[in-house]
Amino acid sequence: MDTGIIMRTMRTLGRAALGLVVATLIPVAPVGAVDTVTIGTVGSPSANLWPVFIGLDKGFFAAENVKPDLIYVPASAAVIQQLAAGSLDVTMSTGLVDPIRAVDQGAALALARFEVQAPPYAMTAKPNIKSLKDLKGKVISVGGAKDITRTYAERMLAPHGLKPGDYDFVYAGATTARAQALLGGAVDAALLLPPSNFQVQAAGYNDLGLTVEYAPELPFSGTAVNKAWAGRNQDVLRRVLAAQAKSIEYFYDDHNRADVVRILVAVSGQKAEDVEKSYDFFRKNNFFDRTGKISRARMNALLDALVGLGDLPARGNIERFLLPGVAQLSD
Structure with missing residues (x-):
């Protein structure tokens, strides 16, 4: 083989080897790190x-x-x-x-x-409760004593002549927990989010109204x-x-x-x-x-x-x- 070709080939291989060593020694930042x-x-x-x-x-x-x-x-x-x-x-x-x-x-x-x-909640109640005014003396499940759902419930009940003290609140943070309390008979009504409200209504419970109708702002x-x-x-x-x-x-x-x-x-x-x-x-x-x-x-x-x-x-x-x-x- 021609000596010039051999020398060029060796130089090329040497540069490639050096590049590999340098690439190995220099840390490379991950591309598109999650x-x-x-x-x-x-x-x-x-x-x-x-x-x-x-x-x-x-x-x-x-x-x-x-x-x-x-x-x-x-x-x-x-x-x-x-x-x-x-x-x-x-x-x-x-x-x-x-x-x-x-x-x-x-x-x-x-x-x-x-x-x-x-607010996308629905007040859902037992089959024998037909309207919001029927919640007088009843137990209602909302998210908490200081939860916004309590404010929503009070907003819904006030126009129907019910004030705090006319009903009792019990608390459960998750809408699924409130739905289970209603289905299990532990409460008379509950503020529920979709799709839990539709699930409960399909079981024969009543939709008494939507929070968005009482607190749209x-x-x-x-x-x-x-x-x-x-x-x-x-x-x-x-x-x-x-x-x-x-x-x-x-x-x-x-x-x-x-x-x-x-x-x-x-x-x-x-x-x-x-x-x-x-x-x-x-x-x-x-x-x-x-x-x-x-x-x-x-x-x-x-x-x-x-x-x-x-x-x-x-x-x-x-x-x-x-x-x-x-x-x-x-x-």
Whole structure:
């Protein structure tokens, strides 16, 4: 073989070997590393969490290099306690009153966006109870003594001549637990979320009314964050919110109805017909906020309600509850 060819070949092999050694010695950052985000929520799978389940099923979180670690906690107040302690990074489908109370008391939490912009509960009662006024002297299951569901129930009962003391409350944080208490005869009525309300109604129980008819101006749930975590992971949070937004848009596309129903049936174990009713209920009432923002008017209405309950001393500046640089106010 020609000596020049041999020398060129040796030089080429030498450079390749050197490149291999250098590549071995220099650490290479992983491409598209996946960020795990611990997300807390209340109870068990329900229609409120539809966007999370859609995002997981359709790969919207994966496309943003995010892996949600979904943690179910029995009650809303307990979820917020864990968020404040740093055990959770984010909470979703969490009643807004608990993070608001926590922030007012000095917790380093903040709201990133609204999720369900009006309360989607139904007051469901035993077969012999036909109307809200028939709940006088009865036992009603709501989420907690300071839970927003108690406010909803009182809002529903007041126009029918019932005031606190005319009925008794018992508490269960998860809607599935309240449904079981009603079906088991432990309570006379309960505030239930879809699809549990449709399941109970199919068993012969009565729908006495919807919370959205009595408190349409009060937002229900939102995404809250631990501020320390959000400060370290603002890009991750933006990707979480982006996946959430894609999921909500997927929900609202009527062509996806069957697929959206399939997703919730798979995670909740509920009957398809009950989940179909849930989809139509949420879709008709536009419960999921599509803007990704926080309505100033709705936020003020909720703060005023909490002031009226004595939970807040005054409305004050609502921006103290929002995550700077992420949460956006709308008029």
